[in-house]
Amino acid sequence: KAGVTQTPRYLIKTRGQQVTLSCSPISGHRSVSWYQQTPGQGLQFLFEYFSETQRNKGNFPGRFSGRQFSNSRSEMNVSTLELGDSALYLCASRVDSQETQYFGPGTRLLVL
């Protein structure tokens, strides 16, 4: 099976702009979670989607949003970018009945 894929792999944006990141889960995986990884804070949970519905949400401001499509692909959007949003954004997918998550390669976002 193909692994989790994310596009784009790298992005440079300026403050105030918005950005959309995409994640394609492993075939058959309907749960997709998003994480923000920074050197200072480690891996922090953003949200989880299952069957096109947000099922869990972490402690991030409303500028961070996401959605999931009927084919389980997911997107996350960050509006009004801030310098502190510079990070590696990882998505992970899993089979709903199992705990194990499989991560994508991440999208590295740099906000100038």
Added chain:
Amino acid sequence: GENVEQHPSTLSVQEGDSAVIKCTYSDSASNYFPWYKQELGKRPQLIIDIRSNVGEKKDQRIAVTLNKTAKHFSLHITETQPEDSAVYFCAASKGGSYIPTFGRGTSLIVHP
């Protein structure tokens, strides 16, 4: 919510030595404890996991131990090799949501 503490943040060993990374968690309801390895520029990959009904699990040179009473779990790597150099993350989650809370990571450096 759950809080996971991980120590040390950096661990430097000689090739062939053993390495131990320790994590503590706060939520006694947590019952699934995965360990991820993240090599530089790559995605986190699951290397071993343990559930709360088991005290120890081994996979070749890697082992994980769990003490539910003390709420801590550890990763043990024996006969370390340079390719073991990476950042290791512990995590804890509980049934229902399966959303893991991650530790801050341990940078393991194995010197040849």
